[in-house]
Amino acid sequence: MKLNERGQGLTEYAVLLSVVAVASIAVTALFGAALKSKIASLGAAIAGRSSSEIGSFEKQAIQKSDEAKKAADYVDGMEIGEREIIPSRSAGGATR
Numbered sequence: 001m002k003l004n005e006r007g008q009g010l011t012e013y014a015v016l017l018s019v020v021a022v023a024s025i026a027v028t029a030l031f032g033a034a035l036k037s038k039i040a041s042l043g044a045a046i047a048g049r050s051s052s053e054i055g056s057f058e059k060q061a062i063q064k065s066d067e068a069k070k071a072a073d074y075v076d077g078m079e080i081g082e083r084e085i086i087p088s089r090s091a092g093g094a095t096r
Contacts, residue, residue, distance in 0.1 A: 033062055036061045040057045
């Protein structure tokens with residue numbers, strides 16, 4: 001007796017895709033800073049920068065990542081009514 005197996009291939013691909021997605025998230029969480037610096041150096045190398053410039057781009061990527069984490073932690077710790085209006089860098093308007 002043959003059962004209906006029309007959706008089996010699609011289900012297998014969905015399971016495989018979810019495993020790959022979870023593994024990607026785990027690797028990014030563990031090696032996030034290293035990945036950011038390597039991506040920055042790869043982008044600089046593709047742009048034709050020298051190795052000394054690439055090192056500075058790696059440092060800038062790590063620094064900007066740390067600044068973003070600190071800003072997110074600061075905002076997460078505030079109550080909604082306490083959040084400041086931060087002027088945007090363009091046209092002098094408020095963004096938040």
